[in-house]
Structures are given as C-alpha cells and as structure tokens.
Amino acid sequence: MASKGATPTVSDVAERAGVSFATAARALGGYGYVGAASREKVEAAARELGYRQNDVARALASGSTRTVGLVIGDIENPFFATVSRGLADVLEGEGYTLLLANSDEDAGREARSIAALSSRVDGLVVAPAVSSGDQALRRPDKPLVVFDRTVRGLDVDSVAVDNAAAAGLAVRHLLELGHRRIGVVCAPSTISSTSARLRGYRAELKRAGIEVDDSLIERGPFTRADAHAAALRLLGRDDRPDAIFATENYMTEGVLLAARELGLRIPDDVALVGFDDAEWMPLVDPPVTAVAQPVFEIGQEAGRLLLARLAGETAPSRKVRLAARLVVRESCGAGASARR
C-alpha cells in the first residue's frame, strides 16, 4: 500500500514519521538512543509502509552479517545433515543464522561455494573436499573451522573423530570374530578422513600379524553406484575376502546391495562392518554393525569453536578429537543369537 512501488527505506519511514533519518535508522536498527515518542512514531510508520530491513546494506555498513556459512560435501549424506543441525543448534543460541552450500565433493565447486559464502558471512565451517587444500581455504580473512577432515599445512580449528582409532575398532571386531581376509571399500583417499581410516585398518592388521593385501582395497569415488561397483569387484573375486570394512555409509549400502545381488549371505558368506551409523541399519537383514560417530556433537563443537573466534578469541588453533564407538549388531557374526 506504500505509495512508491519499491521497498520502503529508512528515509521513507523517517519522512512519514516526521523524524530525522538518523533517528529512524536508530529506532529501526535497534541501536543508539531513541526517545519513546520518536520510537513509537517510527514503528508506526514502519508498519504502515511495510518496512523491512535490508540485510545487504546493513552488512556493508556494519561489516557484520550475524550469519555463518557451512560448506558440506554432499547434502544427501546424513552425516553432513546431522552435523549441520548440531551447528545450527549452537549458533542459534547466539543469534546467528546458518547458511549452507554444497560442494559435491568437488574442489572447484567447493571453491565457488566458499567464495559465494565468504563475503556474506562472518565465519565459515567447512569439510574440505581435498586434503591438499587449494587457495580457497587459505585466504579467507574470516574465522574458519574445518571438520571431519583436515588440510595439510592449514592451521585452523578443527573437529573430528579419531578416524584411525575408530577404524581400528571396526577391524579389531572383525579379527576377534575370526575373520582374517578383510577387504575394504572406501572413498578416495584424497579425503583425509578416508586415508586415516585406511591407516587404522592397516595398523590393526599389522598388529594382528596379518600382511596387508592392497588388492583387497577398493577405492571408489563417492556415490552409492561407485561403491556398489567396487563391492561387486571385490566380492566377485575367486579369492573373495571373508569380511569387508566399508569406510562410509554410502559404501556400506553399496556392499549390502552387491552381496544381495551376488546371493552372498551376511555374515555367513561375508561379514560386514560399516563406518557411520544410520537409522536404517538396525532394520536391514541382517542388522549392520558399524562405527558410530558423535555426529551432532561434531557440529556443536564446530559451532563453539567458531563462536569463540567470532567473539575475538585469538588463541592458537585447537584440534578437537572426539571418540567414536562400535555399535555391534549382526553383520559380523556376533550377537546373531541375540536376534529377536
């Protein structure tokens, strides 16, 4: 109903309220002193005009946006979704809004997402797609915290699980149940979390006196389809492994699918332990044993770290390492009798 077609500005409101621009701006912006009478007039005028703050202008003038950006690898991966909830949870308490961008685990897209966000937010949290970190991550003059993965030579706050130890948990479980020939289906090892899990796998095998057979390690890219293909290769071998460690939830799905197609029974023909728990894992046949990360907490912790920086903390960077735990179900042969 405003006379002008365009969105009303502070000046419009000021004029209508019969106060100076500065007073209207203060009342509308919620800063500085404003008398009760003026405030009322301004608020009424704003309501009548349908005034709405222009965040872009505010950001340019004040240099702060009260929002933080999150760049994730794959929005369809529940891991990232849950991290984002943990992060939002902590941020909201401080009045920050969270904006997300997806990188599809692609370095180029990641760089663009970071660029798109970095001038629009006060701080950034990122799960870097490549451990060798392009320029994109090095430059931001905004506070940055990385999670799940690390980047060589990038000294910033980070949150993650001890991936090598967590992988060890999974492999040891397999070993204890008598499996010796353990294959792995994993994401590309350019992702630092993947390579750490692989390291844990190797270490655990070594500790058990088993020689690592690299041909048993299948590296797919990221999709379920890739994991599926990799699992098919591994399980189709004459000398197929008697157990598989899937380093990520998509990989677990791929192995499950491949086993089903090949008519292989789990855990009798081949055992399976996954990394990353999922809601559906107790529901499949057989229920899947997997390493569970404290996902929500990872997001929360990242949020706390970032908030501290935004508040001006200047201490040296912190590396927060959370513990993962093994959720034993039936896909490795343990507890099968406990089935309901």
Added chain:
Amino acid sequence: MASKGATPTVSDVAERAGVSFATAARALGGYGYVGAASREKVEAAARELGYRQNDVARALASGSTRTVGLVIGDIENPFFATVSRGLADVLEGEGYTLLLANSDEDAGREARSIAALSSRVDGLVVAPAVSSGDQALRRPDKPLVVFDRTVRGLDVDSVAVDNAAAAGLAVRHLLELGHRRIGVVCAPSTISSTSARLRGYRAELKRAGIEVDDSLIERGPFTRADAHAAALRLLGRDDRPDAIFATENYMTEGVLLAARELGLRIPDDVALVGFDDAEWMPLVDPPVTAVAQPVFEIGQEAGRLLLARLAGETAPSRKVRLAARLVVRESCGAGASARR
C-alpha cells in the same frame, strides 16, 4: 603481503595499477570496456594484492546477487536433500549459487530463515511448513516458488506431486491384495501434502465401499521417534489394522521399528506401504513397497520456474503437478515369491 592489514578494495588495486578507479572496477567487475593494456595491469595488481570481490557491496550497488535461497523443513530428510540437488543442478547452469536454510518445520524458524535469506538472494524456493502461511511468505517482493506443499490463498508458482492420487495408488495396492483394515501413520495435517495424502486415502477407501475409521489414523509430529510411538499405539491395539500406510519416509521407519519390536512379521501380520522411496528400502527385511516421487525433478522444475521469473517472466502463476509411481517390493505381500 598487502601493506594495509585489511582486504584490498578496488581503489587499492586501481592505485597500484596506475589506472583510474572506474577502469579498475570495470576490469575487476567484468563489465564495460577496458583496454587490453589496462586490463593486464589491473589483473596483475589484483593478483599481487590478493584482491577479492566483495559480494555484499556488489549486491547493494547492483541490486542483484546471482544467488537463490532454498528454505527446507528438515535437512535430514532425504527428500529435501534431493530436491536441493535438483534445484542446484538447474541453477548452476545459469550461474546462480544456491544457499540453504533449515526451518525444522517450525513456523517461527521458517519466518526467520526466509527473512535472513530474502534480502540476500534474488529469488526464493520454499517448502512451507504451514498451509495457512504466515506473513513471511506473503511479503517477499522477490520471486518465490513453493514446492511439495501449498499455502491457502498464496498465488505463486508451485511444484508438487499429485499427493491425493499418489496416496490412492498406495491404498489401492493394499486393497487389491485383500487388506481391508488399513491404518495410517502420518505427519501433522497442517502440512498440505499430508492432508492431501489423507484425502487420497479416504477417497480410495470410499471407492472400495469401506468405511473410514478415523481411530486408525495416527498423526505424529515429524520425527522418527514420534512416528515410532504412533506406530506402537496403532499396532498395539487388540483390533490392530492388517495394513499400514505410512505417509512419509520417517513414518515408514517408525512403523518398521515398531513392528520389529512387537514381533510382528511384515507382511504376514501387518502389511506396509510407504510414501517416499529411500535407498535402504530394498535392503530391509522385507524390502519395502513405497510410492516414489520424482524428487530430483521436483527440484529441477522449481528451478526452471524460478529462473523464468528471474528472467522477468510475468505470466500468471503456474502449478506444476508431477506424477508419482508405486514401487512394488514385498512389504504388502505382493511379489514375495520373486524374492531372490
């Protein structure tokens, strides 16, 4: 290595390159005429100084951000994740960046997310949490497209599946397999898609000459835990239904879990048909029959609609309705013999 501590601006680059501010701005901004020599000097200076565009300033000055915002109900719900990929897919082709915000299916949060985004983007796509639509949605002077749900009295472009018809598909399947007493576990019917699915359920029952028993309809809020509780109530009755229609993927998980806990076999003791397919559904025991929406396409279509508006299209609002299809697996009793 810039002399000043702060991020270099166009003026800094111009000065260093020995050209005027405007020339540097043009070279850096990629608009207007710039001679090859000047361009080179500017680019060199920019590189040396580590110049980076300030998108906020650019947005304020140009009135355009080249980004669109997506407000979803629950980032952990794969439905939204996939829609967002479809949307990003279309948008990227036109050089737009996608920014996401989560509403947690809460009206207040939704309003805040919309507010946070709307002055930072050129257009918005939203899955409205409430069908009665607050002011938040009515005001934006930016192009808006809604998906999955509709809002009474809000005349904007929208994309969705024909929910009533799709629900009919699911219920008819159950009916054809001889199930008569069909319960439903659903989300709150304030969500327009849920109420449409319920409408489809009722219509199909009526068509089969079966009276609708409202006590067989359990409405939970949104979480898996709620769905789980609702399913427990329904399946715990003495006169428990012989089939259940779950109107959403979380609901399906809840029913599966409840049945397992109650020691009920699917489909023998109770049949189950879900709405929304998921990657794990073929993997559970038994594989779940469900209505599959063309999720990625919904995102793409929303993107196309929005792009058209951004390009200035001014035609009356369009309602795109996509078809869903039933994916028959084994949880209703059909095809059980086809099991591998």
Added chain:
DNA sequence: CTGAAAGCGCTAACAG
C-alpha cells in the same frame, strides 16, 4: 536524546 554527514565497496550513468 536527535540531527547532519561521512562512508562501507561496488555498479552505473555520464562526460570526455
């Protein structure tokens, strides 16, 4: 408490 005025960093006319 209120007003005037100077930018934030960039785009966009408008002259040269």
Added chain:
DNA sequence: CTGTTAGCGCTTTCAG
C-alpha cells in the same frame, strides 16, 4: 576506451 561522480540502504561518528 577511460575518468568522474552519484548513489545502493544502512551504520556510525560527531556535534548539538
């Protein structure tokens, strides 16, 4: 092709 000069809408001194 290049330079000058207004703003975009708001925050922020600095005087009153």
